[in-house]
Amino acid sequence: MSMAVDTDIVPDSEQRGLIGALPNAARPYASLIRLDRPIGAWLLFWPGAWAVALAGMEGRVEGASGWALIAWLALGAWAMRSAGCVYNDIVDRDLDRQVERTRLRPLASGRVSLKGAWLLLVAVSLIGLLVLLQLGRFAQLVALASLAPVALYPFMKRITWWPQAWLGLVFSWAALVGWAAVMGALGLPVLLLYAGSILWVIGYDTIYALQDLEDDALVGVRSSARALGRHARLGVAVCYALALLLWAAAFRQVRQEELALLGLLPIALHFLWQIATLKAEDGADALAKFRSNRFAGLLMFLACFVVGTA
Numbered sequence: 001m002s003m004a005v006d007t008d009i010v011p012d013s014e015q016r017g018l019i020g021a022l023p024n025a026a027r028p029y030a031s032l033i034r035l036d037r038p039i040g041a042w043l044l045f046w047p048g049a050w051a052v053a054l055a056g057m058e059g060r061v062e063g064a065s066g067w068a069l070i071a072w073l074a075l076g077a078w079a080m081r082s083a084g085c086v087y088n089d090i091v092d093r094d095l096d097r098q099v100e101r102t103r104l105r106p107l108a109s110g111r112v113s114l115k116g117a118w119l120l121l122v123a124v125s126l127i128g129l130l131v132l133l134q135l136g137r138f139a140q141l142v143a144l145a146s147l148a149p150v151a152l153y154p155f156m157k158r159i160t161w162w163p164q165a166w167l168g169l170v171f172s173w174a175a176l177v178g179w180a181a182v183m184g185a186l187g188l189p190v191l192l193l194y195a196g197s198i199l200w201v202i203g204y205d206t207i208y209a210l211q212d213l214e215d216d217a218l219v220g221v222r223s224s225a226r227a228l229g230r231h232a233r234l235g236v237a238v239c240y241a242l243a244l245l246l247w248a249a250a251f252r253q254v255r256q257e258e259l260a261l262l263g264l265l266p267i268a269l270h271f272l273w274q275i276a277t278l279k280a281e282d283g284a285d286a287l288a289k290f291r292s293n294r295f296a297g298l299l300m301f302l303a304c305f306v307v308g309t310a
Helices: 024-032 039-054 066-096 114-132 137-144 147-159 163-171 173-183 188-219 224-254 258-277 283-291 293-309
Strands: none
Touching (some): 024 066, 039 293, 066 114, 066 147, 066 173, 114 137, 137 173, 147 163, 173 188, 188 224, 188 283, 188 293, 224 258, 258 283, 258 293, 283 293
16 A cells, blocks of 8 residues: 655654554554654543543443543544544645645655555544444434534635634544533533633644744645734633633532632643743744643643542
C-alpha cells in the first residue's frame, strides 16, 4: 500500500522514538494516526473522563462504570482521534502539500496511498466500534450522533473563520457520552460541562493555529487565530474565562457548597500561566502552550472527581 518515495520527504520524526522503532513499511501508517503525538487523544479523552467523574463514577445503567468506563473511553479516544487524523488527511491532502508544517504528512508526500489510508481508517474505526459496544444503549446513540459533526469538521476551515468552534463541538462530545454512560440520560450539569469544554477547545486550538498564520494566509485557510489577529491572546483569555464560569455553574448543579468551586482554582491558575507567558509570534512556544492543556485536562479531572464523589 506504500509508494516508493525519496528519503528526503521522510520526516525526522519517523527516524526516532516509537515510530523509528517500527519496521520501515509501518512507519508512514503510524505517522498517519499520529502515534508519536498522543496529545490529540488526551484532549479528546479528558471531557469524557470529566463527565464520568462529575457524575459520581458509578453507573446507573447497564454497561461499564467507574474506572473501567474511563479506560474504555481512553481507548475510544485514541481510536477515534486516530480515525479523525486519517480522515482529515484524506480530505486535506492537497492543502497539506502547500503548507510547510504539513507537506511531509504521509498522504501529502505520497508515502501512503489513498487506498491504504481508507483501509487504515476502517481498521481504527473497528476499535471504536468495540468501545461503543461496551456502553449502554442511550450512550451508544449519543456517541453515534457525533459522526456527522466529525465528518464535517475538515471542511470548516474552508467556509468559516472559526473552525475551532466546530472542533470544540467534536472534541468535547465525549463529555456527553461519558455522562450518558453513567446516568442513562443527559442533564443540565453535563450541558454546562460540555459548553465550557467547547470554549476550552476554542482557546487551546487558537493557540495551536498561531503556528500556521503565514501558511494559512497563503493558501486561504481560515482560523480563529487569523480572525483575531493581534488580539489572539485576549481571545484565548475570554474563552478560558467563560469556560471556567460554565464549569463553575456545572459544579453548582452537582454540589451547592461554595467550597466546591475551589476545585477550579488550579486549572484557573494554569490558564493564567498560559496566557501570561504565551509568545504569539513564536511557533515553538505556541505548540508548548497548546500541549500543556493535557495537564489542564488532568487538573479539571481531579476537580470533577472531588466534586462528583465527595
